[in-house]
Amino acid sequence: MTAFFSWVSRKRAVAMALCLLVLSGPVLAQQAPEQLIRNSVDELVGEIEGRKDYFAQHPDELEALVDESLAEIADFRYIGASVMGRYFRNATPEQRTRFAEVFRQTLVDTYAKGLVSFDYRELRVLGGNAGRYEDQASVDMEVVASDGQVYPVSYTLRQDEGQWKVVNVIVNGINLGLTFRNQFDQAMRDHNRDYDAVIANWSPKVGSEELQQGGNA
Secondary structure: OOOOOOOOOHHHOHHHHHHHHHOOOOOOOOOOHHHHHHHHHHHHHHHHOOOHHHHHHOHHHHHHHHHHHHHHHEOHHHHHHHHHHHHOOOOOHHHHHHHHHHHHHHHHHHHHHHHOOOOEEEEEEEEEEEOOOOOEEEEEEEEEEOOOOEEEEEEEEEEEOOEEEEEEEEEOOEEHHHHHHHHHHHHHHHOOOOHHHHHHOOOOOOOHHHHHHOOOO
16 A cells, blocks of 8 residues: 655665555456455556666656556545544545645655665565454565665555555555654644644655664554
C-alpha cells in the first residue's frame, strides 16, 4: 500500500519510490501477499524501466499511472482513518472522505516525483510473514541504491473482502503511518481542532535526514 514528505532530495526519495514499487498492479484475490508484492514490483519496473526521462517530462501521465495503481491496491479509507487516529470519531462522514482523497493525492504527487528521481540497482522481495490475525500479513523487501546503500522496507497488508491491500509501510525503520498520525495530531493542535483547516492544509513531511538515518518502528 502519498505521498509520503517535504519533497526529499533526489538521492533520498526512498520512501516515495519504494512504496510505489509495491502499490501497483491488479489485485487478485487468490494471490498471497508475498506473490502480490513480487508481481507488483515486476509490473511497475516494466512500466517505468527505460522511460524515466519521458515520465519526468510528462508528469501528468505518470501521476495518472500512479493514481490508477494506488486505487487498485491501497486501502485509503483505512489508511485515512488510521492517520486521523483519535480524531476520526468526531469527524463528519464528508470530512473523512475528503481527507482520504487529499491524503491519496499527496501520495500520488510525491510518489510520482520520487519514482523518476531515485536510482536503484536491485529490488529484493525477501518474503512474507503472517500477522497476529488471519486478515493481517507483512512482506519484507530491500532496495539497493546505485551507491550500494540498502534500504529495508516492510509492508503491512490487510485482507478486505478477499483482497489483500497495503495499509502501512515502514522504510528504514521509519513507520510512515505512525509518523503521519503524529503529524495529523499536531496539525489539529495547531489549528484548534479545525478539521477543515487541517484537511485544506495537509502536507505530510518526512525529513530526508530522518529517512537516511532510519529509526526504530
